[in-house]
Amino acid sequence: xxxxxxxxxxxxxxxxxxxxxxxxxxxxxxxxxxxxxxxxxxxxxxxxxxxxxxxxxxxxxxxxxxxxxxxxxxxxxxxxxxxxxxxxxxxxxxxxxxxxxxxxxxxxxxxxxxxxxxxxxxxxxxxxxxxxxxxxxxxxxxxxxxxxxxxxxxxxxxxxxxxxxxxxxxxxxxxxxxxxxxxxxxxxxxxxxxxxxxxxxxxxxxxxxxxxxxxxxxxxxxxxxxxxxxxxxxxxxxxxxxxxxxxxxxxxxxxxxxxxxxxxxxxxxxxxxxxxxxxxxxxxxxxxxxxxxxxxxxxxxxxxxxxxxxxxxxxxxxxxxxxxxxxxxxxxxxxxxxxxxxxxxxxxxxxxxxxxxxxxxxxxxxxxxxxxxxxxxxxxxxxxxxxxxxxxxxxxxxxxxxxxxxxxxxxxxxxxxxxxxxxxxxxxxxxxxxxxxxxxxxxxxxxxxxxxxxxxxxxxxxxxxxxxxxxxxxxxxxxxxxxxxxxxxxxxxxxxxxxxxxxxxxxxxxxxxxxxxxxxxxxxxxxxxxxxxxxxxxxxxxxxxxxxxxxxxxxxxxxxxxxxxxxxxxxxxxxxxxxxxxxxxxxxxxxxxxxxxxxxxxxxxxxxxxxxxxxxxxxxxxxxxxxxxxxxxxxxxxx
Amino acid sequence: xxxxxxxxxxxxxxxxxxxxxxxxxxxxxxxxxxxxxxxxxxxxxxxxxxxxxxxxxxxxxxxxxxxxxxxxxxxxxxxxxxxxxxxxxxxxxxxxxxxxxxxxxxxxxxxxxxxxxxxxxxxxxxxxxxxxxxxxxxxxxxxxxxxxxxxxxxxxxxxxxxxxxxxxxxxxxxxxxxxxxxxxxxxxxxxxxxxxxx
Numbered sequence: 001x002x003x004x005x006x007x008x009x010x011x012x013x014x015x016x017x018x019x020x021x022x023x024x025x026x027x028x029x030x031x032x033x034x035x036x037x038x039x040x041x042x043x044x045x046x047x048x049x050x051x052x053x054x055x056x057x058x059x060x061x062x063x064x065x066x067x068x069x070x071x072x073x074x075x076x077x078x079x080x081x082x083x084x085x086x087x088x089x090x091x092x093x094x095x096x097x098x099x100x101x102x103x104x105x106x107x108x109x110x111x112x113x114x115x116x117x118x119x120x121x122x123x124x125x126x127x128x129x130x131x132x133x134x135x136x137x138x139x140x141x142x143x144x145x146x147x148x149x150x151x152x153x154x155x156x157x158x159x160x161x162x163x164x165x166x167x168x169x170x171x172x173x174x175x176x177x178x179x180x181x182x183x184x185x186x187x188x189x190x191x192x193x194x195x196x197x198x199x200x201x202x203x204x205x206x207x208x209x210x211x212x213x214x215x216x217x218x219x220x221x222x223x224x225x226x227x228x229x230x231x232x233x234x235x236x237x238x239x240x241x242x243x244x245x246x247x248x249x250x251x252x253x254x255x256x257x258x259x260x261x262x263x264x265x266x267x268x269x270x271x272x273x274x275x276x277x278x279x280x281x282x283x284x285x286x287x288x289x290x291x292x293x294x295x296x297x298x299x300x301x302x303x304x305x306x307x308x309x310x311x312x313x314x315x316x317x318x319x320x321x322x323x324x325x326x327x328x329x330x331x332x333x334x335x336x337x338x339x340x341x342x343x344x345x346x347x348x349x350x351x352x353x354x355x356x357x358x359x360x361x362x363x364x365x366x367x368x369x370x371x372x373x374x375x376x377x378x379x380x381x382x383x384x385x386x387x388x389x390x391x392x393x394x395x396x397x398x399x400x401x402x403x404x405x406x407x408x409x410x411x412x413x414x415x416x417x418x419x420x421x422x423x424x425x426x427x428x429x430x431x432x433x434x435x436x437x438x439x440x441x442x443x444x445x446x447x448x449x450x451x452x453x454x455x456x457x458x459x460x461x462x463x464x465x466x467x468x469x470x471x472x473x474x475x476x477x478x479x480x481x482x483x484x485x486x487x488x489x490x491x492x493x494x495x496x497x498x499x500x501x502x503x504x505x506x507x508x509x510x511x512x513x514x515x516x517x518x519x520x521x522x523x524x525x526x527x528x529x530x531x532x533x534x535x536x537x538x539x540x541x542x543x544x545x546x547x548x549x550x551x552x553x554x555x556x557x558x559x560x561x562x563x564x565x566x567x568x569x570x571x572x573x574x575x576x577x578x579x580x581x582x583x584x585x586x587x588x589x590x591x592x593x594x595x596x597x598x599x600x601x602x603x604x605x606x607x608x609x610x611x612x613x614x615x616x617x618x619x620x621x622x623x624x625x626x627x628x629x630x631x632x633x634x635x636x637x638x639x
Numbered sequence: 640x641x642x643x644x645x646x647x648x649x650x651x652x653x654x655x656x657x658x659x660x661x662x663x664x665x666x667x668x669x670x671x672x673x674x675x676x677x678x679x680x681x682x683x684x685x686x687x688x689x690x691x692x693x694x695x696x697x698x699x700x701x702x703x704x705x706x707x708x709x710x711x712x713x714x715x716x717x718x719x720x721x722x723x724x725x726x727x728x729x730x731x732x733x734x735x736x737x738x739x740x741x742x743x744x745x746x747x748x749x750x751x752x753x754x755x756x757x758x759x760x761x762x763x764x765x766x767x768x769x770x771x772x773x774x775x776x777x778x779x780x781x782x783x784x785x786x787x788x789x790x791x792x793x794x795x796x797x798x799x800x801x802x803x804x805x806x807x808x809x810x811x812x813x814x815x816x817x818x819x820x821x822x823x824x825x826x827x828x829x830x831x832x833x834x835x836x837x
Contacts, residue, residue, distance in 0.1 A: 180760075180778040219778070220759050227763065367766040378762055381807060389765075390806035396769035397799035403770040 031116040033083060037076035045110060045251065045279040048075050062258035067100075082107060083118065090123035102127035103257065106250035106280065130253060137183055137215070138167040139249045140242070143235040143314070144273060145184065146300050146416055147225040149448075149458045151491045156229065157463045158447060159296035159416070161273050162186040163252070164218060164235055180219040185252055187213050187272040213256035213272075227319045228375045234416055235314040236303050244281045251280035270299040284309060291639070295422050295446050297456070304417035313417075315410040319372045320499075325408050326365035327498070334362045339497045341366050342373060344388040348395070356401060363396040364403055369498065413580055419456020420615050420638035422446045429633040430471055440471040440482070440632065450490060450575060451583045451619065452638075453611030460534070460544065460575065464488040467509075480521075485509035492546050492575060494536040503546055505530040505571070511554075515601050515626040518558055526554030530571050542577040550589060567591035567601065581611040602626055615639065749833040750814065753782050757817075758810040765803055771796030779817070784833030787826065794824050 036042050043056065051057040051073070058065065058072040066072055068081035085100045086108060094102075101108050102125055111118045143164040150156040163185040225231045240248070255276055271294045274286050289302040303310055317325070327335060337350055351359055370392065371377070374385040412418070428440030449462035469482040486509045493501035507528040514521045532548030550571040555563055573587035584607060591601040603626070609619035619634035757764060760775045767773030772792040780788035795802065795817070802808075802816040818834060821827035 178774060178778045178781060180756075180774060181781065217755070217759070219756065219775075223759055223763065364770065367769070371762055371766070386806045390803070393765055393769040393803060394800065396766075397771075397796055403772055 031114055033076075033079055033115065036115060037079045039114075041110070041114075041279075041282055042079060043075060044275070044282070045106065046071075046075065046078065047255070047275060047279070059260050060255070060258035061260060064103075065254070065258035067104075083111065083115065086111065086118075086120045089125075090121040094125070096126045097129050099123075099125035099127060101125040102130045104254055105130060106247060106254050109247065109250065133215075133253060134249065137165045137249060139165045139245050140169040141166045141237065142240055142245055142248060143237045144299060144303060145221070145233055145235045146296060147221075147229075148232045148234070148318075148414070148416065149297075149461075149463070150229055150231050151458070151461045151463050151489055156231070157489065160225075161270050161296040161299045162221065163248075163273055163276070165215075165249070180217075180222060182218040183215050184218045184221045185213060185215045185256075186221070187269045212260070213252065215256075222316065223378070225318070226316060227371065228378055230318045230320040230372060230375070232318045232321060232414065233316040234300065235316070236300055236310045236417070237312045237314065238277075238303070238309055239311040240281060248277065248280040251276055268294065268296075270294050270296040274299055274302060291421075291423055293423070293445055297416050297419065297447070298422055300417040301419075301421065310417075313410070313415065315408075315415075317406075317408045319368060321408060322406060323365065323368045323372050323498070325406050326361070326368060329361055329404070330365060334358060334365075337362055338366050338369055341370050341388060341392075342497060342500075344370075344384040346388050346391040346395075348391075351395070356399065360396075360399050360401040361404065363392055363399060366392050367396060373498075373500075413455050414457075416456045418614070420448075420453055420611070420617075422448075422638070424452075424636055424638045426634050426636040428469075428471070428635075430630055432628065432630045436473055436475050438471040438473040440469065442634070442636070443468045449488075450492065451585060451607060451609040452636075453614070453617060454577075454580045454583075455611075455614070459577070460492045460494070462488070462490045481510070481512060481523075483509065483511045492534040492544060494541050494544055495533045496536070501534070503532050503534040503548060505548060505550070513601070513625070514628050516599065517560060518556075520558070522556045522558040524554040524556045524565065526552065526565075528552045532571075534575075544575045545573070546575070547572045550591070552591060562595070565593060566595070567593045569600075578610075582609070584608040609634070609636075749782070749784070749835060753779070753814050753817075754811060756782055757813050761810055761813065764813070767792075768795040768802060769799055780831075782833065783817075783821065783831045785821070785827055785831040787830060790826060791821070791831075794820060794827060 042048075047059040048056040049059060055073060056075050060066075060072070063069065063072075066078055066081075067085045068074065068077045071078035071081065082100075082104070089100050094100075097103075105127075143166065145162050145164045147156070147160045149159045164182055165185060166179070166182040168182075222233065225233055255272070260272070270290075274290065274294075278284055278287050284306055286302045286306060289305050290298045327338065330338065334354065337347065337354075340347060351362065354362065367389065370385055370389045374380075374383070374389075377383060377386050377389070380386060423446060424442070424444045426442035428442055430438035430440050432438075443466075444464055445466040447463050447465065448457045449464060450460060452462070464485060465487060467483070467485040467488060469484075470480060471482055472479045485507050488505075488507045488509070490505045491501075492503045493499065495501050495503070505528070509525070511524050512521055513524055528550060529552075530548035530550035532546065534544050534546035537543040537545055548571040549568065551568045552566070554565045556565065557563060559565060569590040569592050571587070571589045573585060576584050578584065585605065587605045589601075589603045593599065593601070602624075604624040605621060606623075607619060607621035609617055611617040615638040617636045617638075619632075619636065621632045621634065623630050623632065756779060760778075763773075763775045764779065767776040772789070776792045776795060777788045780791040783791075785791045798816075798820045801820060802813055818836075821831050821834065
C-alpha cells in the first residue's frame with residue numbers, strides 16, 4: 001500500500017513564493033503560461049500530484065483527460081497544448097461532443113479568467129451531452145451527502161459521501177421540486193459482480209478497481225441508503241454562489257470523463273468530492289484540513305471547519321429510525337400486534353378490536369417495520385413478507401384517517417462532523433505483576449471502537465484499520481510489538497424482536513501472546529472470527545451483554561509442534577455506556593486447542609474509557625492473559 | 640491422529656464462520672434476485688387488463704440511466720450489493736446522463752421519468768399511496784405535473800386497489816394505472832399538465 005502526499009507541501013510553496021517573489025511583485029496574479037503552469041490552481045484543477053520520483057503525475061488515468069500525449073506527467077506541456085487546442089479549434093471541424101469546449105468547459109473558463117491575452121477565435125461547438133448534463137442538473141445549490149457508517153457491509157463500513165445537486169436555490173423550497181428529484185453525483189470504484197469481501201478489501205487498498213463518476217437520481221440513493229441499508233443520511237448544504245456552482249458542475253464534468261485509480265484509504269469518494277470542490281472553488285481550502293489518508297467522515301469534518309461554508313445540515317432518518325419513532329407512539333398491545341408481523345402474520349381480527357386511529361398508527365408502523373426487516377423485497381417478486389405487506393397495504397388504504405406526520409428531530413449526538421477525528425494515537429503506561437514498567441504506544445489509522453466517544457459515530461460497533469500496539473519495557477530495555485491488526489470489526493447490536501441482529505467480530509492481523517505453549521512469547525498471524533448475540537439488559541440499552549462463539553486460525557514460527565493453531569471457544573462480555581463519552585467493557589475469551597501440547601488460552605479484560613474533549617480520551621484497563629496481568633493507563637488523541 | 644481430526648474440525652468451523660460472516664457482510668443481498676425469471680408473465684396480465692395501457696416505444700430497461708443503474712433484468716433494483724450497483728453504473732457522468740443507451744428517441748420523457756421513479760420507489764410508493772400522502776406520492780405528483788399533490792394523494796388512496804391489484808404488480812402497470820386513475824378524475828385530468836398522451 002502506498003501512502004502519498006496529496007497536497008502541495010506548505011514549505012515548498014513558501015520556497016516557491018520566495019523564489020518567485022519578483023514575478024508576484026510585478027503581476028498581482030500569475031497570468032502567463034509559464035507561471036500558470038506552476039500555479040497551485042492549475043495543478044489542482046488538473047488533479048496533479050507530486051510524484052514519488054519527482055515531478056508530477058495526474059490522477060486521471062485516461063489519455064482523453066489530457067490535451068497533450070504526455071500531459072499526465074508534464075503540467076506545463078499540458079497547459080501549452082491545451083491553450084493551443086483552444087486557439088486552433090476554429091480551424092478544425094469536430095464531431096459532436098468532441099470540441100475542446102465540450103470536453104474541457106472548466107479549463108476554458110479558467111484560462112479566460114487567468115491567462116492574459118487568451119481569446120480564441122469563436123467557433124461553434126456542438127456539445128450535446130454536455131448541454132444535456134447541464135440542462136438535466138440545472139444546478140442551483142450543492143450539498144454533500146454523507147450516509148452513515150454501516151459495519152455490516154465492507155464497502156460502507158467507513159460511510160460514503162456524494163455530491164447532491166439541487167435545482168432548488170433555497171434549501172427547503174420544495175414547492176417546485178421535492179428533494180427526491182435532485183441528483184447525486186457519485187464517485188465509486190467499479191467492482192466486478194460477485195467479488196468476495198476479502199478480495200474487495202485487498203483490491204480496494206491496492207487500487208485494483210478503477211473508480212468513476214456517475215450521476216444518479218437522488219431518490220435512488222435515498223432508497224438504497226435510507227431504506228435498503230437502513231442508514232441515516234446527512235446533507236451539508238454549501239454556501240456557494242451561482243458562478244461557483246456552475247464551476248463545480250463543469251469541473252465534475254471534466255473529472256467524470258476519465259477513470260481513476262481507486263484507493264480505499266486515500267483516493268476514494270471522500271477524496272474526490274473534496275478535491276473537485278477545491279479545484280472548482282479555490283476559496284474553499286479543504287484539502288489542507290484532512291489527513292493524507294481519508295475516509296468519508298473526514299469530508300464532512302473538513303467542510304465544517306471552513307468558516308461559513310456549511311449553511312445548514314439536513315438529516316434524513318433511515319427506515320430504522322422511522323420505525324422506532326412510530327413504535328414509540330404505540331401502547332404495549334399495539335406494539336405486540338406489530339411484532340407479530342415479523343413472522344408475516346397479519347391478524348385482522350385482533351386489529352379490529354382497536355379504535356380506528358389506533359389501527360392507523362399500527363398499520364403505519366407495521367408497513368415500515370415489515371419493510372425494514374425484509375429489505376430484499378425491493379427486488380423479490382414473491383415472498384411471504386410481500387404477501388403480508390400487501391395485506392397491510394389494503395387495510396391501510398381502507399382506513400380513511402390521515403397519517404400522523406413523523407417529526408424526528410435531528411440527533412445532534414450523531415452528527416458526523418461533531419465526532420472525533422478518524423486517526424488515533426495513544427500513550428500507555430503499563431505495569432505488570434512483577435513490577436515491570438513499560439511505556440506503550442498505540443496507533444490506529446481509522447476509525448472507531450466501542451469505547452471511543454460515541455458522538456458522531458455508531459454505538460456498540462467499531463471498525464479499525466491498521467491498529468498497531470507496542471511497548472517499551474524499561475527493565476529489559478526492549479521494544480515489543482504487541483499487536484498489529486490490519487482490520488478489526490466489532491458489531492454488538494442489541495438483539496430484539498424488531499431487530500434480530502447478529503453480533504460478530506473479526507480481527508485480521510498479528511498478535512503477540514505468552515502462554516503455556518509460548519513461554520518466550522509467540523508472534524501469531526491470522527484471523528479471529530466470532531459470531532453470536534447481544535442483549536440489552538436495560539430499556540435504555542445502556543447495559544448490554546453479549547455471547548459469541550469465537551474461533552481462531554493462526555500461524556506462527558514459535559509454536560512447538562505444528563506451525564498452525566486452531567482454536568474455538570466462548571467470548572462473552574458486558575458493555576456499559578455511562579454516557580455518550582464514558583464507556584466500559586468486561587470481556588472474557590476462552591480458547592480450547594485440543595491439538596498437540598496446547599490446551600487453553602484465556603484472556604480477560606476490564607476497561608473504562610472517557611472522552612475528555614472531542615479529540616482526547618483517557619482510559620484505564622486491567623488485562624489478564626493466561627496469568628500475565630497488567631494494569632494500563634491510556635491517553636488517546638484523535639487526529 | 641485424533642488430534643489432527645480435532646484440528647481439521649476447528650478449521651472447518653472457522654471456515655464456516657468466515658463464510659457465514661461474509662454472507663452477513665454482503666447484507667443478505669446475495670444473488671437471490673436472479674431467482675427464476677418470471678418477469679415475462681406480467682405482459683400477459685397487462686394485455687388482459689381492461690384498462691388502456693400506454694404504448695411505450697422503449698422497454699423499461701431500454702435506455703438511459705435507469706438501464707445502467709438497474710440492470711436489464713427488472714428485478715435487480717437493489718439485488719446487487721452496493722458494489723455491484725456501482726459495477727453496473729460504470730458509465731461516466733457525461734454519458735450516464737443521456738440517451739446513449741436509448742435506441743429509440745421517440746419516447747416521451749415524462750413517461751420515462753415516471754417509470755424510472757416508480758420502479759425504484761415502488762416499495763415506498765405503495766405505503767405512501769395506501770396512506771394517501773407522503774414524500775414519494777408528492778414527488779410522483781410533481782413528475783406528472785399535478786398542481787394539487789394533496790388531492791393527488793387522496794385520489795391514489797381511494798383507487799389503491801386499482802393501482803395495486805396484487806403484490807406482484809409491475810412498475811409499468813403501476814404507471815399505467817396511475818395515469819388511468821388521474822384521467823378519470825375531473826380535477827387531476829385538467830391539472831396534471833405533464834401527462835401528454837399525444
